[in-house]
Amino acid sequence: MTTSELERKVLDSVPTGLLIGGEWRPARSGATTTVEDPATGEILAEVADAGPEDGMAALTAAHEAQAGFAAMAPRERGEILRRAYEAMIADLDDLALLMTLEMGKPLAESKGEVAYAAEFFRWFSEEAVRIDGGYATAPNGQSRFLVMKQPVGPCVFITPWNFPLAMGTRKIGPAIAAGCTVVIKPALQTPLSMLALGQILLDAGLPAGVLNVINATDAGGVMEPIIRDGRARKLSFTGSTGVGKKLLEQAAEKVLRTSMELGGNASFIVFDDADVDKAVAGAMVAKMRNMGEACTAANRLYVHRSIADTFADKLAEKMGALVVGRGTDDGVQVGPLIDAKGRDKVVDLVGDALAHGATVKVGGSPADGPGYFYPPTVLTDVPVESRLNHEEIFGPVAPISVFDTEEEALAAANATEFGLVNYLFTENLDRALRVSEKLESGMIGLNTGLVSNPAAPFGGTKQSGLGREGGTVGIEEFLETKYIAIGIQI
Numbered sequence: 001m002t003t004s005e006l007e008r009k010v011l012d013s014v015p016t017g018l019l020i021g022g023e024w025r026p027a028r029s030g031a032t033t034t035v036e037d038p039a040t041g042e043i044l045a046e047v048a049d050a051g052p053e054d055g056m057a058a059l060t061a062a063h064e065a066q067a068g069f070a071a072m073a074p075r076e077r078g079e080i081l082r083r084a085y086e087a088m089i090a091d092l093d094d095l096a097l098l099m100t101l102e103m104g105k106p107l108a109e110s111k112g113e114v115a116y117a118a119e120f121f122r123w124f125s126e127e128a129v130r131i132d133g134g135y136a137t138a139p140n141g142q143s144r145f146l147v148m149k150q151p152v153g154p155c156v157f158i159t160p161w162n163f164p165l166a167m168g169t170r171k172i173g174p175a176i177a178a179g180c181t182v183v184i185k186p187a188l189q190t191p192l193s194m195l196a197l198g199q200i201l202l203d204a205g206l207p208a209g210v211l212n213v214i215n216a217t218d219a220g221g222v223m224e225p226i227i228r229d230g231r232a233r234k235l236s237f238t239g240s241t242g243v244g245k246k247l248l249e250q251a252a253e254k255v256l257r258t259s260m261e262l263g264g265n266a267s268f269i270v271f272d273d274a275d276v277d278k279a280v281a282g283a284m285v286a287k288m289r290n291m292g293e294a295c296t297a298a299n300r301l302y303v304h305r306s307i308a309d310t311f312a313d314k315l316a317e318k319m320g321a322l323v324v325g326r327g328t329d330d331g332v333q334v335g336p337l338i339d340a341k342g343r344d345k346v347v348d349l350v351g352d353a354l355a356h357g358a359t360v361k362v363g364g365s366p367a368d369g370p371g372y373f374y375p376p377t378v379l380t381d382v383p384v385e386s387r388l389n390h391e392e393i394f395g396p397v398a399p400i401s402v403f404d405t406e407e408e409a410l411a412a413a414n415a416t417e418f419g420l421v422n423y424l425f426t427e428n429l430d431r432a433l434r435v436s437e438k439l440e441s442g443m444i445g446l447n448t449g450l451v452s453n454p455a456a457p458f459g460g461t462k463q464s465g466l467g468r469e470g471g472t473v474g475i476e477e478f479l480e481t482k483y484i485a486i487g488i489q490i
């Protein structure tokens with residue numbers, strides 16, 4: 001089979017309807033929308049485009065399935081997740097190809113994401129049977145407390161395009177483990193991975209109505225009535241801070257539980273006592289994972305003056321050697337950005353930094369031709385007022401600034417309204433802990449460029465979000481605590 005025959009076979013295997021009440025359906029209006037290959041601009045597929053009526057039908061299906069699903073034995077819920085995990089691993093190559101086609105990242109990275117996404121199902125299949133409660137004696141000894149955990153109820157999920165599977169399984173896994181039903185809307189650019197996942201979960205035995213998948217080009221028009229309806233009890237969103245704030249306002253009307261995984265502006269600090277090669281390797285991961293299109297991407301690199309030139313030379317050499325191309329092609333390490341808007345933003349940010357006096361060490365100008373490619377770029381002498389220091393780049397650009405003192409580096413790192421993750425490289429344990437305590441973020445990468453792990457609590461502070469996904473706390477976001485006061489005479 002040629003590459004394009006394989007691509008067509010994988011694309012043709014994906015359902016293209018809306019998943020509502022356990023059935024794949026067209027939109028009531030018959031509307032469809034297309035999915036594009038960001039490497040070529042070609043149309044890959046046509047999928048149903050939900051309107052408000054479809055959204056309401058999905059919510060009704062989730063609401064009607066809720067009581068029955070909450071009553072299912074935790075072990076049974078866990079086994080559904082376990083079967084879905086195994087199916088994802090068995091289908092890893094096809095799922096990765098599908099993801100690369102619609103999102104652009106190189107195949108090796110897509111394979112990594114499929115494995116990472118599946119791991120949330122394995123982790124939460126194990127958590128499903130560990131939901132606990134408590135029994136305690138009141139301080140005055142005259143009553144007893146019984147504490148139980150129950151599913152929060154139907155959930156609404158909205159996910160972004162940059163990790164088309166993992167941002168979904170990170171929410172769907174704990175929801176299923178806890179006994180919650182779901183309406184999920186994936187991003188416009190990358191619905192296919194989520195549609196494929198919907199079928200995997202149905203095949204794994206998930207009851208009808210527990211997971212409802214709706215694509216909608218009118219995201220606001222379809223999702224706002226669902227959020228304001230009141231039958232859903234939880235909203236979990238991953239995406240930009242601007243959209244997250246709007247959704248928080250909508251969720252306030254019926255006081256929904258909310259989890260918000262929003263934007264980031266990670267600093268990457270390299271102290272003079274760091275192992276420079278380790279720091280360069282860490283920067284390659286923190287910057288280049290997903291072509292820089294990650295909320296956890298190192299956005300601002302601060303390097304101690306004494307090692308700044310060495311660090312910049314080594315990073316530029318590695319960045320300049322990366323192979324850019326269509327993610328399906330052999331040897332490609334950097335794919336296209338998601339769309340013209342994403343690429344134009346990177347062009348603008350780099351142009352602004354250069355206008356403020358930054359210097360290009362490698363890269364710096366977009367490629368011609370089809371697809372939304374931008375070359376790996378290293379900039380030095382980036383002035384603090386450059387927009388690059390304040391806005392998410394979401395592209396393969398590493399802006400380096402120098403610092404002289406620990407206080408200066410800390411102040412620069414914390415000078416942002418975001419608080420998702422910061423990275424620091426140092427071989428001095430006292431400094432590592434001192435700086436980690438003072439950095440204002442939900443996560444720290446200490447001598448590593450990768451923090452994401454299904455078994456760890458992922459999430460941000462400040463305007464990077466609310467709540468945590470993954471780890472032992474991940475399931476708590478989907479559980480209500482109920483306390484029963486027991487009058488007792490012993």
Ligand code: NAP
Pocket residue numbers: 158159160161162163167185186187188189216217218219220221223224238239240241243244246260261262263264294295296392420460464465
């Ligand atoms: P986005 O524009 O906020 O979109 C995210 C999702 O929200 C998409 O499904 C989008 O639908 C939907 N949406 C947009 N407007 C909406 C509205 N008014 N009502 C309801 N839904 C709406 O973000 P993005 O550009 O796709 O993703 C990049 C952002 O996500 C970055 O800021 C990144 O940092 C953040 N992110 C955060 C994390 C984390 O864990 N903290 C992880 C990954 C990404 P359409 O696709 O139809 O527009």
